[in-house]
Amino acid sequence: MISWLRLMGQAFTLTGLAVATAVVLHVIAFSVIFIPVWIGIPMFVASVLWLRALANEHRRVAGRLLREEIPAPYAPLPDRPTARLTTVLGDPATWRDFGWVLANSFAGVALLAVPVGAFLAGVWYLLYPLLFALAPAGSISGHLFFETNTQLASFVTLPIGVACMALSRWLAPRVLGTYGRLTRNLLAPSERSQLQARVQQLTVSRADSNDLQATELRRIERDLHDGAQARLVAMGMTLGAADKLVEQNPAAARALLNEARDASARALNEIRDLVRGIHPPVLADRGLGDAVRALVLDTRFRAEVSVELSHRLPAPVESAAYFAVSEAVANAAKHSGAQRIWIDISHAGGRLRIVVTDDGTGGADLSAGSGLRGIERRLGAFDGVLALNSPPGGPTMVTMEIPCALSSQKISSS
Amino acid sequence: MRVVLAEDQFLLRDGLSRLLQAHEFEVVAAVDNAGDLLKALTSQQPDVAVVDIRLPPTFTDEGLQAALQARRDVQGQPVLLLSQYVEQLYARELLADGAGGVGYLLKDRVFNSDQFIDALRQVARGGTVMDPEVISKLLARSSENEPMTRLTPREREVLGLMAEGRSNAAVAGSLFITEKAVAKHINSIFAKLDLPPSGDDHRRVLAVLAYLNG
Numbered sequence: 264m265i266s267w268l269r270l271m272g273q274a275f276t277l278t279g280l281a282v283a284t285a286v287v288l289h290v291i292a293f294s295v296i297f298i299p300v301w302i303g304i305p306m307f308v309a310s311v312l313w314l315r316a317l318a319n320e321h322r323r324v325a326g327r328l329l330r331e332e333i334p335a336p337y338a339p340l341p342d343r344p345t346a347r348l349t350t351v352l353g354d355p356a357t358w359r360d361f362g363w364v365l366a367n368s369f370a371g372v373a374l375l376a377v378p379v380g381a382f383l384a385g386v387w388y389l390l391y392p393l394l395f396a397l398a399p400a401g402s403i404s405g406h407l408f409f410e411t412n413t414q415l416a417s418f419v420t421l422p423i424g425v426a427c428m429a430l431s432r433w434l435a436p437r438v439l440g441t442y443g444r445l446t447r448n449l450l451a452p453s454e455r456s457q458l459q460a461r462v463q464q465l466t467v468s469r470a471d472s473n474d475l476q477a478t479e480l481r482r483i484e485r486d487l488h489d490g491a492q493a494r495l496v497a498m499g500m501t502l503g504a505a506d507k508l509v510e511q512n513p514a515a516a517r518a519l520l521n522e523a524r525d526a527s528a529r530a531l532n533e534i535r536d537l538v539r540g541i542h543p544p545v546l547a548d549r550g551l552g553d554a555v556r557a558l559v560l561d562t563r564f565r566a567e568v569s570v571e572l573s574h575r576l577p578a579p580v581e582s583a584a585y586f587a588v589s590e591a592v593a594n595a596a597k598h599s600g601a602q603r604i605w606i607d608i609s610h611a612g613g614r615l616r617i618v619v620t621d622d623g624t625g626g627a628d629l630s631a632g633s634g635l636r637g638i639e640r641r642l643g644a645f646d647g648v649l650a651l652n653s654p655p656g657g658p659t660m661v662t663m664e665i666p667c668a669l670s671s672q673k674i675s676s677s
Numbered sequence: 678m679r680v681v682l683a684e685d686q687f688l689l690r691d692g693l694s695r696l697l698q699a700h701e702f703e704v705v706a707a708v709d710n711a712g713d714l715l716k717a718l719t720s721q722q723p724d725v726a727v728v729d730i731r732l733p734p735t736f737t738d739e740g741l742q743a744a745l746q747a748r749r750d751v752q753g754q755p756v757l758l759l760s761q762y763v764e765q766l767y768a769r770e771l772l773a774d775g776a777g778g779v780g781y782l783l784k785d786r787v788f789n790s791d792q793f794i795d796a797l798r799q800v801a802r803g804g805t806v807m808d809p810e811v812i813s814k815l816l817a818r819s820s821e822n823e824p825m826t827r828l829t830p831r832e833r834e835v836l837g838l839m840a841e842g843r844s845n846a847a848v849a850g851s852l853f854i855t856e857k858a859v860a861k862h863i864n865s866i867f868a869k870l871d872l873p874p875s876g877d878d879h880r881r882v883l884a885v886l887a888y889l890n891g
Contacts, residue, residue, distance in 0.1 A: 527788070531761075538762075547737060549738065553766060560764075560765040
């Protein structure tokens, strides 16, 4: 009953929207006339965008009817108003929208009219005896297949009303299902535009990961150059000096040798830190779970790490996931004032899922922090996604998902 | 003292062998992989083993796994692990059985041969030797945790040095206090950490454990 009434509500809304889209189509046609006078151009763009809003509403409704998501196929709009016209005209989705409006105005409305008509007739017939009693005599005797001149005779309409309602109830899910499929076929992105969107997304994520890699290499080069390499040079010089002094001044030579030993220890330390930043040893040894456990041991948080992974992850995913978690934890340490942190790592349905929660002050914003953006870019290379939930007052919850298969390598445990 | 040595790099294995022999250790086996190490440990039952964490065939943490295995097979088999990196996670796993007789040091601590030999003797005696790197990371953390907050800063310093495997005399030397004062601090630490009276060595291990798990 409730679902039927909800469907009827949607049918009425869609009928109303169909009228609105028809109006917009007229506005678009009207604006085309004015394009020679420049005013037509912004009018055209604005009305096309209006049409898109309506089409998106239809995508949403049809998506609900079919229980699937219908994505919008539009190319991103440029900021410059003058460039918008060419983008809108060049986007095949615009022309598909026009086709959809025409189909929706005729076939769509005709489809919707059946259950809506049956429902309205049902309401009329069910209310007829009441109206007959209330209205002045003789004023509403018509509009029926037969004359009803007495109150008693007016009750004849009740079974007709029930039949109409039953018909509309039977029709509503079927017709709306057909309507949903029609809308999906006309409004869902075509294979071509899906591929275009995919190429666009891959171009961006590839550029991002190239950037990331180049930055990393520059950092490594600089660290080696300023750190270990410089220390090794100094060590060589110190050893040379010690070599010269060893005969005449053994004590001074010994001091220099000590200095060289310290320098070698420092060089080792720096290389160690560098390697940790490239590929942490525990990650290589044990995989993501223990690497994250080792990571939080080095922070001031009271941490709970729960890991449900039966096998190792592919090495690149493992590394990206580790640094993403590391960044999320560093962010929490820097900004949230949190005391505790919970990290859940699991793999199900072909996706690695990591949730980092802290009990800090919240209010983290994806657009404000470069740290979270960095994670997003890192994950983007693997088609991974990041979701942030951080209401003011906390807690902050960062959820990351990366599609990937588990490798065949079992996790070694101690 | 009889030592089993496991290190896959020939130069380092050779160097360690010579260093140990120079300090009157007897190197009963020097192996280059985890399988041979386990065999040597069970057949030779050495006083102490010096083991590199990364060993063939996978070059991950075989040395650590072998050491843990050996300590399950031979209760309290003293092991000193060497590594290019020290990880708190591994330190905890080593210490988890609470039996003492473990050490975990960076490879470059070998440069300072006297301290290294001291540490090795300490491990062979059932003591606990943790790398200063592990300790310094813990110092940053443990100041916030119960029951470490009960200790005075000086007591924490003493405990840190104990965890590095220093003897009372060495602790006294590096803090510029008398050995008697060190003993007093240590007793106070035992009391504050609620450690029951038992063999002094064992209590030291427990105190260090409490510290590392703090």
